[in-house]
Amino acid sequence: MRTEDKLPVLASHRPTTPDPRAQAGGSAPETPASGFHNDSRDLIARPNLDASPGRPLPLLPEPSGERDPLARRITCLHLPRFSIERWLRIMDRQGEPVSDTLPAALAVEGRHGAVIHATTRAAEAAGIRRGARVVDMRALCPDLRVDYADLQGDRMMLQRLMLWARRWCPWTALDGAAGLVMDTTGSDHLCGGEGPMLRDMEERLSHLGLSADLATAPTHGAAWALSRLGGVRETCPPERLAERMAPLPVRALRLDGDTVLLLQRLGLKTVGDLAAVPRLSLARRFARAELERNPLLRLDQMMGRRAEPVEAPEDPPRFAVESRLPEPVEDPAPHLPALTAALCARLEAAGFGARRVVLTVYRTDGAVSRVEVAMARASREAAHILRLFEGKLEGIDPGFGFDQIALGATVAEELPRVQARLDGTGGEGTEIARLTDRLAARHGGRTVSRPRLRESHKPERRELWTAALGPAGRPARPAAQPRPLRLLEPPEEVAVLYAVPEGPPAQFVWRRRTHRVMRYAGPERIAPEWWRDRPETRLRDYYRVEDQGGRRIWLYRDGVLTDGFGRDPNWFIHGVHG
C-alpha cells in the first residue's frame, strides 16, 4: 500500500522549503518565531536561554514540527543613489542632460534651510556630504548645481519598482526610502542560482539607470546589513550567518542614530560585541525601547530568533477583456458593446471604476493600433464608455482586417456603489464629469481645463489652468484688489506717452488705435517673486485706465527708470476690465 507507506514518512519529514505564503502573509502569529522567545519578559523568566559570552549565538533548538527560521532566503536591494539617478534620468529625458563631471546635488528643506539630500559621484568627490547645509556646501564647491528633491515622486517610483521587481519573486515590499526587500525563497533556481539572480537584478536595474547594492541572507536583518555594508552581491548561507554578522558595525542592526551612538559609547562597536553581552543585561537595559531603539530585538531579527516576514502588498487588480475573431473584420465597432459590457461587469464585480480605457486592435498583418479615452471620474457605466469611443474608431486603418480586439482599463480606481439620489440618477457632479469626458474625448484631454489657485501674487501665475481630467486643486476665487475680467496671454507691448517717467500713461497706441487716458487708478506695484523669477526680472507698476471710449484697460510699466537695469521701461497691456 503506497499511501500507508508514505503517510508516516510525511509526518516525520520537516519540509526544507515550506509554503512561503504561510510566512509571507505576515498575519499568522504562529509563524516560526512565536515558538522562540522574543519577549524580553519571557527571557528574564528563562535565564537558561542566555547566550554565554565568548561563543557565537547558538541557533535555538527547534521544536519538532516547527519550521527552520533560517530556511528562508531574503534578498535586500539597496539603491544608494536612487533620488539623484532618477533626477538625472528626468533631466536627460527633458533634453538637458547633466554632465557626469559636473557636481550636482538634490536638496530638501531642513530645519535651518535647505540640506543636501542626494549627490552625484562628482559632487561626492568634491566633498559634498549628505545632510550638510546647502549654503555650506556652496562655499565648498561654488559651481555646485542644486535642485530640489521630489520625495513624493521618488516614493511613487519606488512603488512602481517594487511591482516591477515581482519578475524575480512574487513577494516584494518597500524597505525604507530607497530599498526593496524580496523573499526569494525557492525562486532563485529560475535564474540559475542566487549568484546569477543577483547579477541579473543588478544588470536590469542598471538598464533603468539605477545602481544597486544587493545581498541575500536567511533573514531580513542580515540581508539589509549585507546589502549596505557587505561585499558586492554577497550571499550568506544560514550556517555562516553568526560568523558573517559578527564583524559588522552596530549600525548594521537598523537602529536609529541615538542608539548606535549609545552602543558605541558603551564600547559595543560590532554585532559580535553585542551578541557577546548576556541577553539578560541587554533585555533589562532596553526593556521598554521600541523596535528601532532596541538592539536586542534587532539582533534577534537578524539572527532569525524573531520572525520578520516580508509583507508584500497585493498586486493591483488588472482589468482587460479581449475577443479573438474567427474571421478578420473591417470594423471593430460592432464588437465594442459586448466588450465594454464585459469589462464593466468585471469592474463592478471587483468594486472598481475605470479612469482610462484603451482599445487595442490587432491587424492580421501584425500591426497594432490603440485608441484611448479618459474619464474625469471613475466610471463603470458601459453606455458612457461606449459613447466616448464614438467617432474615434474611424481613424484606425483596417488594412486587411482585425482578428483580435482587446479592451482594458489601464487606470482603475476603487469605486464604491453609491446612490446619489432617490430616483437612481447620478448627481450633478456626475453629469458635469460626463460632459468633461465627452469634450476631452473629442478635442483632447488638454483642451478642457479648470482654473486652480496658486500661491503667487503675480497675476499670470495666480491661476493655473489644468486639465479637467486631472486631480482637482483649490478653486479660483475673486481677488481682493480690482482685477480685469480677461487676461491677455502673453501681455502685449504698447507705445506709451507719459508726462513723467514714473507717472501714469497719458496716451498709448494699442493694435493701431490710439487710446487717450481719461481716468486712471494706480500705480499698484507688484514685485517679482525672487524665489521663482530670474534675477533680471523687474518690478511692475499696474495702472487701471479708462480711455476716451470708456474701455477699461489694465496695463503695467515693466520696471522703473531708476531700478538699476538701465533700459527704459516698456509698457504692456495685461488685461481688459468689464
Add this chain to the structure above:
Amino acid sequence: MSCDQPPLKTSADLLRDRAADRPVATLSEVFSETAADGAVTGFTLANLDPAHGPLLWIMDRITRKECGIPYLAGFPREWEVIRVDVSRPVDVLWSAEQGLGTPALGGVIAEVWGDPPVLDFTATKRLALRAEANGVPCWLLRRAAQPALSAARERWRVSSLPSGNHPWDSRAPGQPHWKVELFRSRFRAPGTWVARYDAERHHMDLDPPVAQVRTPDAAAV
C-alpha cells in the same frame, strides 16, 4: 346672433403673449463694437448667476489670442468655470451643444470670432432649442461679426461707456457703465439702455439713456 370677432391684437399684445411663455433660459447673442472690449464679457457675466451651477466657457483660437482668457480673480463672484479651447468654429458649436445637454450647468458661453459659414440659422436654431429644452442659458459672444440671419431669441449690441464716479477718487474709473442695445428680441420690445453694473451685489440696472429721457421734456417745453 352675431359671431363677434376676437379683437385685433396689437403688436404689443402679441409681445406680451409671448413674454408670458418665455422660457427660463434661451440663446442670446452679444455683438461687440470693438473686438477687445471687456463690456461684452462683463454684460454676459452680469446676466448669469454662479448659484445655478458651473459655467462652460468655449473659446476659439482667435478669440483666445485677441481677447485673452477669462481671469477669475476679476470675476464678481466665486465661479466654477470649465474652459474648452478649440480651434475651429464648428468645434465651438459642437461643444456648446454638448454643454446645453447637461442641465447641471449654470450656463454656456461660446465665443466665435468673425462670421464662419457654419454659424448659420440652423446651427443657432439647434442651440436655441437645446437651451430652452434643458433650461441652460447659452450666450454666444460674437466679435468682428455682422448680425446676419440667426435664430437667437435675443440679440444685443454692447459697448463701453465712460464709467461712473469712484466714491473716493475722482480721477479713477468707477462703476462700469455699458451701452446695451437690444436690436432683436422675441419676448420684449427692442430698445437701448445704459447698464450700470454693481459688482458688489452682482446686480445690473438698465436705465433708459439720457437722450431718450429728455425727449418728452423737450416736447413739453
